[in-house]
Amino acid sequence: MLLAIDIGNSSIAIGIFDGEKLKATWRLATRIQREADEYGALLVAFLKQKKLPISRITGGATCSVVPPLIPVFQEMCRKYLNILPLIVEAGVKTGIRLYVDNPRELGPDRVVNAVAAHHLYGGPAIVIDFGTATTFDVISEEGDYLGGAISPGVTISTEALFSYTAMLPRVELVRPKQVIGKNTISAMQSGIIFGYIGLVEGMINRIEQELGSKMKVIATGGYAHLLAEATSRIEIINPDLSLIGLRLIYEINKVEGRKEHHA
Secondary structure, X not given: OEEEEEEOOOEEEEEEEEOOEEEEEEEEEOOOOOOHHHHHHHHHHHXXXXXXXXXXXXXXXXXXXXXXXXXXXXXXXXXXXXXXXXXXXXXXXXXXXEOOOOHHHOOHHHHHHHHHHHHHHOOOEEXXXXXXXXXXXXXXXXXXXXXXXXXXXXXXXXXXXXXXXXXXXOOOOOOOOOOOOOOHHHHHHHHHHHHHHHHHHHHHHHHHHHHOOOOEEEEEEOOHHHHHOOOOOOOEEXXXXXXXXXXXXHHHHHHHHHHHHHO
């Protein structure tokens, strides 16, 4: 079995694959202060809950946008699983070409999403990851990564609205029944949700105009379901996109490594 770990700014996604089948997933809050033993204890508990034997995990793949947590998870994998996980970073084979000015600047989470999206759905495509930031990643029909855009995430925008105003409260992120709010709470929810949908639809339209082609639109991330239900432009929701991308990249490097070994 393969352990896949996507370390984000706000949350960490963990998945267990048995071959191509994703057997179990868990998500937990990112805590940079946690030690390897704490994450290890959580993993052991998760596996026990799903009755998955830890001894069957023979490989691992990780991507992280929180650099200090990479050695923490490397130590966890070594200590609890006796494996050295593949870290998706510059120099790792991904199976796609990156048409950006500096590939080393590109977040590994965006790369693994692009790999999974093209493998599962083909192209041309836009992957929208609704995380701490909202990222738009553009993939050609051939599977090349063409670039993208980054905007503040919906939670960042909401917290800013609460933090920088004297009278506006913190609100629950739910889709309001109508655009025209009749009270402060519903007005804020409308502005946040439908205003954000305006951003999403506008970016999709501009990307399509720039490329001159219709794009498949795939959503992932914590708020994918909430926002996707408010627009017809998002066709596919896949919350496990990054985990699937990690598995695919692991398999590419596993195969390539064997070829080099026998050469």
